Amino acid sequence: MTRMDHAIMIKLLLVLPLAGALVCLLPWSVRRVFAVMLGFVAAECLLVALAVHEVLRGGVPAGAGQWLRIDALSAFHLMLLGFVFLAGSIHAIAYFKGGSSQTGSWWARLFSALWLGSMWAMVLVFVSNNIGIMWVGVEATTLLTAFLICTNVTSCSLEAMWKYILICSVGVAFAFMGTILVAASTVGVAGHSLMFWTELMASAGSLDAGLLRAGFVFLLVGYGTKSGFAPMHNWLPDAHSQAPSPVSAVFSGVLLNSAMYCLLRFMPVVEGAAGNGPWVHDLMILAGLISIVVAAAFILLQRDLKRLLAYSSVEHVGIMALGFGLGGIGTFAALFHSLGHSLAKPLAFISAGRLGHPRGTYDMQALAGSMRVSRVWGVGLFAALLALVGAAPFALFMSELLVARAAIEQKKWFVLALLLAGLGVVFAGVMRYAIPLLWGDRPDAALASSPAAPPEAGSRFDMLFVCVVVLLLVVLGLVIPAPLMRLLEGARAVVEGRVMAL
Amino acid sequence: MLYETMMVVVILAGLVILGSSRIRMYIRMAALQGVVLGFLPLALERSLPAARTALLMAVAIVLKGVVFPWLFTRAMREMSVKRERSPIGGYSGAIIFGILAFILSLWLSNKWVLHPSLAGRTPEIAVPAALFTVLTGVYVIMTRKKALSQAIGYLVMENGVWIFGLSLAGEIPVLVELGMLLDVFVAVFVMGIATLKLQRGFGHMDADRLNELKG
Numbered sequence: 001m002t003r004m005d006h007a008i009m010i011k012l013l014l015v016l017p018l019a020g021a022l023v024c025l026l027p028w029s030v031r032r033v034f035a036v037m038l039g040f041v042a043a044e045c046l047l048v049a050l051a052v053h054e055v056l057r058g059g060v061p062a063g064a065g066q067w068l069r070i071d072a073l074s075a076f077h078l079m080l081l082g083f084v085f086l087a088g089s090i091h092a093i094a095y096f097k098g099g100s101s102q103t104g105s106w107w108a109r110l111f112s113a114l115w116l117g118s119m120w121a122m123v124l125v126f127v128s129n130n131i132g133i134m135w136v137g138v139e140a141t142t143l144l145t146a147f148l149i150c151t152n153v154t155s156c157s158l159e160a161m162w163k164y165i166l167i168c169s170v171g172v173a174f175a176f177m178g179t180i181l182v183a184a185s186t187v188g189v190a191g192h193s194l195m196f197w198t199e200l201m202a203s204a205g206s207l208d209a210g211l212l213r214a215g216f217v218f219l220l221v222g223y224g225t226k227s228g229f230a231p232m233h234n235w236l237p238d239a240h241s242q243a244p245s246p247v248s249a250v251f252s253g254v255l256l257n258s259a260m261y262c263l264l265r266f267m268p269v270v271e272g273a274a275g276n277g278p279w280v281h282d283l284m285i286l287a288g289l290i291s292i293v294v295a296a297a298f299i300l301l302q303r304d305l306k307r308l309l310a311y312s313s314v315e316h317v318g319i320m321a322l323g324f325g326l327g328g329i330g331t332f333a334a335l336f337h338s339l340g341h342s343l344a345k346p347l348a349f350i351s352a353g354r355l356g357h358p359r360g361t362y363d364m365q366a367l368a369g370s371m372r373v374s375r376v377w378g379v380g381l382f383a384a385l386l387a388l389v390g391a392a393p394f395a396l397f398m399s400e401l402l403v404a405r406a407a408i409e410q411k412k413w414f415v416l417a418l419l420l421a422g423l424g425v426v427f428a429g430v431m432r433y434a435i436p437l438l439w440g441d442r443p444d445a446a447l448a449s450s451p452a453a454p455p456e457a458g459s460r461f462d463m464l465f466v467c468v469v470v471l472l473l474v475v476l477g478l479v480i481p482a483p484l485m486r487l488l489e490g491a492r493a494v495v496e497g498r499v500m501a502l
Numbered sequence: 503m504l505y506e507t508m509m510v511v512v513i514l515a516g517l518v519i520l521g522s523s524r525i526r527m528y529i530r531m532a533a534l535q536g537v538v539l540g541f542l543p544l545a546l547e548r549s550l551p552a553a554r555t556a557l558l559m560a561v562a563i564v565l566k567g568v569v570f571p572w573l574f575t576r577a578m579r580e581m582s583v584k585r586e587r588s589p590i591g592g593y594s595g596a597i598i599f600g601i602l603a604f605i606l607s608l609w610l611s612n613k614w615v616l617h618p619s620l621a622g623r624t625p626e627i628a629v630p631a632a633l634f635t636v637l638t639g640v641y642v643i644m645t646r647k648k649a650l651s652q653a654i655g656y657l658v659m660e661n662g663v664w665i666f667g668l669s670l671a672g673e674i675p676v677l678v679e680l681g682m683l684l685d686v687f688v689a690v691f692v693m694g695i696a697t698l699k700l701q702r703g704f705g706h707m708d709a710d711r712l713n714e715l716k717g
Contacts, residue, residue, distance in 0.1 A: 143692050162649065162696055162709065169656055169689050170640060173663050177636070180663075181614075184670040214614055 001054055007063035009050060010070060010127060013078075016044050017120035024112035030105045034093045037112035041089045044119065048082040051075055055490070056483055062129070066196050069129035072490025076335065077126045077261050079487075080342040084253035085119050087465070088246040091350045094462075095246055095357060111151055118144040118250065125258045131195045134262055135172070135179050138226060141255060142168045149243045160235075160242035167235040171225025175262070178218030182266065185211035185273075197265055201497065204272025213279065216270045219263060220283055227259035228317045229287045230294035237298075240310035241362065245353020248306060249346035252313045257338055260320060267324065268497025284325030285415060291318025292422040299429040305352050305362040308433065309345065312388050315426055316341045316396075322419065323403045324495065330406030332492045333399045339488075340387065340395035340476065347469045348384035351377040354462075364433050369442035378438050380466040385434045387473045389427040395476035505545040508538050509631040512661070513604070516638040519658060520596040523586045528642075528654045529574045535635070535661045536566025542668055546624075561683055562664070570657060573694050574650065581697070583648055590645040599641055600634075607633035628669035635662030649709045653693040660686050 001009070020040030024033055054061050055075040062069045070078070092115070096108070121144055125137035146165050150157035183195050185208040200207070225232040240248045263284075271280050295315035302308040316337065323334025354377045355370050356362040371378035387394035400423060407416040480488070515531040522528065540563035543555050578584070589596065611629035639659025643652045 139689075143689060146692055146696075158696070165689070165692060165696060166643060166652060166656065170643060170659065173636075173659055176663055177666055180667050180670050211614060 001059065001061075003062075006054065006059065006061035009047065009054070010061050010063035010068045013044070013047050013051065013123055013127060014068070014120065016040060016047065017116045017123060020044075021113040021116040021120065024109055024116060026109075028105065028109060030108040033105070033108050033112050034096075037116060038089050038093065040116055041085050041119065044123075045082040045086050048078045052079050052487065056486060066129055066198065067133065068127050069198065070127055071494055072487055073261070073264065073494040074126045076339075076487050076491040077257060078123070080257060080339065081119070081122055081126065081254045084250055084342055084346050087346050087350065087469075088249045088253075089115070090465070091249075091353070092244070092246040095244060095350075095353055107151075111148070114144055114148055115247075118148065122254055122258050125261065129197050131179050131182065131197055131200070131265065134197075134265070135176055138175065138223070138259060138262060139169075139172045141258065142172060142226070145247070145251070145255065148247045149239050151244055151247070154242075157242040160238035164235045164239040167232070168226055171222050171232060173222070174218050174225070175222025178215045178220075178222055178266075181211050181215030181218060182269070184208075185215065197269075200269045201272070204269050204497070207269070207273045209273040209275055212270045212273045216266060216280060216283070219266050220287060223259045223262045224287060225259075227256045227263070228291070228314050229321065230291040230314055230318070233291070233294070233314045236314060237307045237310040240313065240349075241304055241306040245306075245349050245357065248309070248353070249349040252309070252345040252349060253342040256313060256317055257342065260317065260338070264324065264495050267495060272497055281325045281327055284321050285412075286325075288318045288320070288322030288325055289415065289418050291315065291321065293418060296422040296425040296429070299426055302433070303363055303365070305356060305364050305367060305433075305437070306349070307362075308364070308430065309348050309352065309388075312348075312426070312430070313341075313345060315422065316345075316388070318422075319400065319403060319419075322415070323399075323406065326403065326406040326410060326412070326415075327496070328406055328409065330403055331495050332488060333402030333406060335488050335491050335495075336480075337396060337399035337403065340399055340473065343469055343473055343476075344384045344387040344394070344396060347380055347466070348388060351381035351384060351466070355381065364437050368436050368440035369438070371438040372442065376462050376466055380470070382434060382438050383466070383470045383473070385430055387470075389430045390423055391427075393477040394473045396473075398477050505542075505625045506627055508542060508545055509625075509627045509665075511535075511538050512665070513631055513634055516635050516658065517597065517600050519642060519654075520600045520638060521593050523589075523593065525578055525584060525586060525648065525650060525654070526575075528651060529571050529578070532654050532657045532661070533567050533571040535658065536570070537563055539661055539664050539668075540566060542665065546668065558683070565683065565686070566657075566661070570690055573690065574654060577650060577694055577697055581650070583650060586646050586648055586651050589647060596641065596645065600638065603637040603641070604630070604634050607631075607637065624669040628665060632662050632665035632669065635659070635665065638662070647709055649693075649697045652709055653690065653697060656693065657686075657690060 017040060020037065023040070024037055028036060051061060051070050052075045055070060055072055060069065060071050092111075096111075118141055121137050121140035124140065125134055128134045128137060142165065146161055149161045149164060179195070182200070186195075186200065186203070187208075189203050189206050220229075221232065225235075228236045236251075240251055243251060267280055267284070271277050291314050295311045295318060298311045299308060299315070302311065320334040320338050320341075323330040323337060352362065355374060356367055359367065361367065370381070387396050390397045390400045404416060404419060407413075407419060476484075512535050515535045519528050519531045522531075540559050543559055591599070607630040610633060614629065636659050639655045639657070639662060642655030642658060646652055646655060
């Protein structure tokens with residue numbers, strides 16, 4: 001592909017979901033609008049695959065002057081986005097078909113438009129080379145996803161939406177002040193112009209270290225709020241548990257990563273300035289450990305399945321932050337961990353949704369014995385939970401092992417101890433709930449008219465979906481294919497500030 | 503001198519919001535801040551603004567001085583709430599917080615050494631005033647109980663961010679500035695709709711009575 005093609009591709013990546021959002025608002029019927037939405041998401045995924053392919057071939061697609069740019073780190077995150085949105089869209093159709101929520105055609109059109117709109121905002125975060133536009137993208141995700149939380153208007157979902165908008169808007173405003181401080185640190189540097197990431201990287205050594213440090217604190221609090229670091233995570237369990245399951249999948253699988261991605265962009269810049277190296281890493285380690293410990297404590301207290309999964313997201317974001325903070329092999333581990341998490345968490349949320357939504361509850365006691373209700377989704381949920389608590393041989397086990405190794409290599413024993421304790425508590429806590437949830441006695445068995453009702457057979461497609469994701473999680477735990485390895489290494493090089501391109 | 507006067511007006515408006523219980527007063531003070539800050543580029547550059555700056559000023563003044571107050575006033579009427587009742591910490595606590603926040607802002611901004619070319623252009627009071635306004639907004643969000651007051655608190659915080667942005671960054675691309683204004687607009691709009699939905703869903707709009715989700 002030529003530079004010209006690259007420029008067209010990168011612009012199409014942005015135009016397609018936006019156009020899709022507008023098209024979805026046309027007066028379609030409910031069935032049609034979901035088909036149109038799925039079509040646009042699938043087309044976007046093809047474009048993402050093309051972009052990843054180009055990056056693997058060694059290109060750095062750029063467009064619109066310096067404004068848009070896809071390097072290995074962007075391509076890696078775009079890949080996660082493609083998978084999660086595709087899986088979420090397919091299941092959104094099934095989820096809303098049997099549901100009791102309002103299913104007017106206007107509602108379906110609005111949902112699809114907002115869904116594609118949030119996809120657009122997240123793509124914008126990943127492809128913009130300007131730290132200001134990146135911020136605009138993050139803020140746009142907050143606003144566009146807010147209404148997705150309360151698609152089913154209840155007092156609880158309204159409460160969750162209010163908390164989400166308010167806490168995340170405050171967080172994102174702090175991120176903006178951090179961005180401004182970073183921009184202020186460039187004043188006086190020869191040839192500085194505007195706020196392009198590539199230029200920040202090129203002149204990192206001569207930027208004002210003090211202002212960068214102040215800026216990074218604001219960025220960590222701001223983007224950290226959006227990516228679910230404790231103690232700014234309060235919005236997360238509410239939003240994840242009240243949103244429809246496909247939306248929760250997107251929240252956990254892409255939204256948190258997109259905020260983390262912004263921090264990753266700033267890490268090498270701040271590190272590059274004189275004398276800031278270990279300081280940035282220590283902050284990330286601290287943020288990671290707090291999140292792991294808080295999440296582990298709260299996981300023990302949960303009754304609601306989706307809240308349990310939400311706290312598990314806080315834990316995993318903590319593990320990623322810890323990996324990035326440790327650096328070296330830890331950076332690689334954290335990236336690999338986010339891949340595993342973005343595979344397993346959507347599966348968990350979608351399975352939970354398909355089990356709980358028809359019965360109108362996510363209370364784990366009420367859902368006991370789910371394996372007898374639906375074999376497919378029971379297996380899907382259990383496999384996803386096993387993967388999420390880091391059982392071997394799933395991919396997340398390998399990445400957690402690598403994070404632990406990074407801690408050992410740097411002789412950070414206290415960090416290692418806290419990490420292992422957190423992982424142990426989460427393992428025990430989740431399994432304690434998971435076993436009765438799947439194999440326990442059904443609380444409604446006595447009331448059911450036909451106690452020996454056969455398990456609901458999932459469709460072929462559902463079975464295929466669960467099998468593919470579980471297989472991917474297992475295979476990735478055993479071997480990383482060469483192209484993926486190159487992508488991960490390329491992304492790692494970007495985070496470590498070694499090269500600006502693959 | 504003009505710049506310093508503007509900052510003093512903004513800070514005083516923040517203090518009034520901290521000490522008042524009337525939501526109409528919050529709306530007016532936030533609008534006053536917005537309009538004063540809309541003219542800030544004039545005071546900074548001391549010359550006639552370029553076309554892009556003029557555009558930005560116009561958008562900011564219309565949004566913050568006319569559109570937002572109108573939206574909030576409408577929401578206030580529709581939900582028939584006029585007063586904040588017993589905020590956490592009380593009103594005297596809020597004023598004490600305001601004084602402490604101002605001291606903190608002065609102290610913090612003293613630690614940041616600006617590049618000479620920036621420091622020459624930015625009056626000394628800019629950064630403390632920005633931080634103080636942000637802190638005021640966050641405090642209002644955290645302690646006031648009506649959803650509407652919290653939304654206005656967000657607007658006050660955004661006003662602080664605006665001072666911060668104008669006086670600290672050498673030059674922000676106009677695209678980013680417009681994007682930011684648009685985001686603020688949509689945020690306030692979304693909050694407006696959300697408060698209406700809260701009102702209809704719960705029959706009230708006390709954010710502190712939103713406590714069904716726990717743990």
